[in-house]
Amino acid sequence: MELHLVVDPGQADLVGQLCRQIRGLIRGGHLAAGERLPPTRLLAAQLGLSRKTVAEAYARLAYERLLEGRPGSGTFVARAAPPPAEPRPSLASESGADARIARWRALTLPLRHPAPQGGARYEYIGGAPEPRLFPHEAWRRCMQHGLRQDAARSRGQYGPAEGLPELREAIARHLAFARGVRAEASEVLVTNGAQQALDLLARVLVEPGCTVAVEEPGYLQARLLLQAQGARVVGVPVDAEGLIVERIPAEARLIYVTPAHQFPLGMPMSPARRRALLAHAQRHGAILVEDDYDSEFRYEGRPTDSLQGLDEQGRVAFVGSFSKTLSPSLRLGYLVAPRPLIEAVANAKHLADWHSPLPAQWALARFIAEGELRKHIGRCHQAYARRRALLLEQLAGPLAPWFEAVPIEAGFHMAALACRPLDMAALLSLARRVEVGLYPLDVFYAEGAPRQGLVLGFGAIEALDIPPSLERVREVLLQLDG
């Protein structure tokens, strides 16, 4: 049995975090009465926690009569789990709201708190850009400008749901240059990160029961989001060229893809597949959601432009963010789509949160217009290219007996597939003991991974640290082999 638990070691109350999640799993029916929990030692190793923490969480849940220990055989979900005891009475039990609340609580979100603070000394966590590269001075200056502009222009009023015209224009220009996107400012909508762009699209386009296709493996938040909107989500396998277009169900009205840098495997979608995908969408009347996740920092060969730029039929909704180029903490992203869809999504945005904060919009418009974004991407590119080269070197050299790299063109993480069967749980746990934070690939498969592997993020590890840390990993692998 696999428990999807995520504990953030940077947050206080590890025991509480763990209890909350296990409670959620039990209440949500993901852990059935009588089911056995992993031994404390194993779960502790998986989560990078002390065994004492896990034991304490089990004890607390046993006290709440949700779990029961059976000496000699382990810890089990209690046969008749009592109703939850909360500090205050819970909400509206008769009205069915309780069931809905329980369902939402039980949702196990991957990467809910991915913060590696307090994590290992050498961190291969993905998704996080290098904080040391953040252009503090330029951003501070642009934010000052943003605050002044907001004061002078907003005059205490709400802003446009679509975003400030100045920022929409700046994004359209940047994407034309950097990603071959063909769009006018009126086809751009400013969002709180790519996540909100996906959410608003789902809200407008998905109706309960309709079929949508996602990549397998893929971005779990997109899958969960679409499911939460009531969609029937079908995982379509990917191969070395990306999504296998002929495996897309004909009835899928929405197809979610990551052509620039497949998440999590990293390879770009081949030109032939891109053409086939556009033709499929045209034939079946489907909308393609192109998540341009991690497309910056291209390393070699002719850059692959966006699917959106190839699209002659207006079938692509293009989604991206500044989380990878700047920082996820700013929550700035965009949707590019044909005008009718932008207008519909703008209404959904208005109901969802009215508009994105204006001072940061003014700041980003200036940051782009002044060329700071391009300069910043250039600087990051240099740093990441060096790290990528070192990683490839290690994978092709000392780690070659165990892993092979999936080729990437862009971004700051790559996948390494195992060349032979590995005890992955033991590898992760032993690596963490020698201060190396590794992350498995299989969590990104909704339907079981055909092959084991690692996702190696290189946004949070310095180039200098790559060879010595992977040497430690090699020692662990040798130890496991022996």
Place this chain on the structure above:
Amino acid sequence: MELHLVVDPGQADLVGQLCRQIRGLIRGGHLAAGERLPPTRLLAAQLGLSRKTVAEAYARLAYERLLEGRPGSGTFVARAAPPPAEPRPSLASESGADARIARWRALTLPLRHPAPQGGARYEYIGGAPEPRLFPHEAWRRCMQHGLRQDAARSRGQYGPAEGLPELREAIARHLAFARGVRAEASEVLVTNGAQQALDLLARVLVEPGCTVAVEEPGYLQARLLLQAQGARVVGVPVDAEGLIVERIPAEARLIYVTPAHQFPLGMPMSPARRRALLAHAQRHGAILVEDDYDSEFRYEGRPTDSLQGLDEQGRVAFVGSFSKTLSPSLRLGYLVAPRPLIEAVANAKHLADWHSPLPAQWALARFIAEGELRKHIGRCHQAYARRRALLLEQLAGPLAPWFEAVPIEAGFHMAALACRPLDMAALLSLARRVEVGLYPLDVFYAEGAPRQGLVLGFGAIEALDIPPSLERVREVLLQLDG
């Protein structure tokens, strides 16, 4: 026939704005084939536009064959409106997505762009705090701190969906002090304004077909939002004491109320009604959403604490924002609710946009902790109290033959009910000609207003300007009488 159109004179392309909205109304079925449009002169006066702008919009729509002009009798919706002609092909026509997109586009959102820039010299627009009072220097200083903290603490990572612990703590303390709210930091969730708090609650609690109750008249965005989630929304009338509790349908599982300052009428909910409402919720297993909209700046009498503070059963979800105390452009708000609901909503927030931007969260935490918020509210209070007194004076004096004020305890708008039949459209249009921006009450009734009136916002008008501008209104009223 009443056209709900809002044009923002501060935005470019007035003709385009107008066309888009009229198109939406026709496609959404709000304007039926053959229906007559208002004469250009009248619509222009209502919207504060030139007649030429309206005529041009009508001409453009006639060219698109959505409207037709009949010489001598006016402009009408075309008998057989053709399908929309878009610059690029529209999305996914076969899959039903088009219908969904059209529905979302056709949504007519009140206050979509309420910006009064370029509006009248004397503006009684509601919802906007006084921009001149915004504490620029203190906020700039806190934002600097926020940027530094974010750099030092986030380290390129995502933050917690619930918000920063420091801000949740600061909000809990502020609300305990200012609103009698009883909550711990763990019962607070940071949102992008109150609108997002409502949206996340609806997402978690509303399932298609369930009944929810809202106030009539009331906040139209809440109504639309709940409808968009598939709820059957029932308007419950209010009287001088607030929501008439016995008129709430027994099956309503969610009840949305504005007890501090009824929107839009302004009076607080009486203590008896508050008790009755809590008892109703308890008896019927309903959840109360308390929108604490515009509750600051209390003027007289013993302050009325929140419904949340009275609630012993954990049935209240309390929603508020800093849009009125600070500025709507910052998009900062909160939800206070029992922990199980907070945990469920945090998952919804994670899928919606992961978390709110961190630099502004750090800034606000400090702004509150340093006492700046309290000082700022004190300063605004003085200014608004003076404006309110002048408004009441005018309504009780020179305007008494036409209007009576609805008493308010807090906030910065009030309603004035007409004491006799008035040609409201003529009043608004003539007032605008003498540079006074007035706003009618009836747009906040979903089922027809029993009585005419005005909503007088005093966030955007200086005390000195109140007597002369209302003198102009009196002259217009005399002219209409004569």
